[in-house]
Amino acid sequence: xSIKEGVAKTKEGLLKEAFAIAGDPKDPETWxxxxxxxxxxxxxxxxxxxxxxxxxxxxxxxxxxxxxxGYRGQRVDASPEQILQAAKHLSVHYRQADKPLPDTLAAxx
Numbered sequence: 430x431s432i433k434e435g436v437a438k439t440k441e442g443l444l445k446e447a448f449a450i451a452g453d454p455k456d457p458e459t460w461x462x463x464x465x466x467x468x469x470x471x472x473x474x475x476x477x478x479x480x481x482x483x484x485x486x487x488x489x490x491x492x493x494x495x496x497x498x499g500y501r502g503q504r505v506d507a508s509p510e511q512i513l514q515a516a517k518h519l520s521v522h523y524r525q526a527d528k529p530l531p532d533t534l535a536a537x538x
Contacts, residue, residue: 442467461505
């Protein structure tokens with residue numbers, strides 16, 4: 430294995446776990462809907478609660494992108510299964526943070 434193969438791939442400086450959709454875990458171009466901060470890598474190593482890495486400023490746009498009308502008129506390019514899986518994942522973050530579930534997520538899950 431080369432050094433390049435051993436280095437974790439990132440997109441926008443974020444690991445695949447920071448995205449609600451990671452179509453192909455090995456291809457960052459398929460990762461969509463980033464909703465964690467870069468501190469996620471510390472959480473994945475057990476040094477920080479993962480819920481503290483949720484990017485709540487970005488979350489409304491991420492949730493909107495799942496809706497049929499999308500964010501700024503653009504829905505995320507994903508399969509219905511990927512959209513449902515992402516909605517379920519994001520819903521967990523809202524529940525863990527004791528925040529009300531946005532209507533878009535409530536309608537999808």
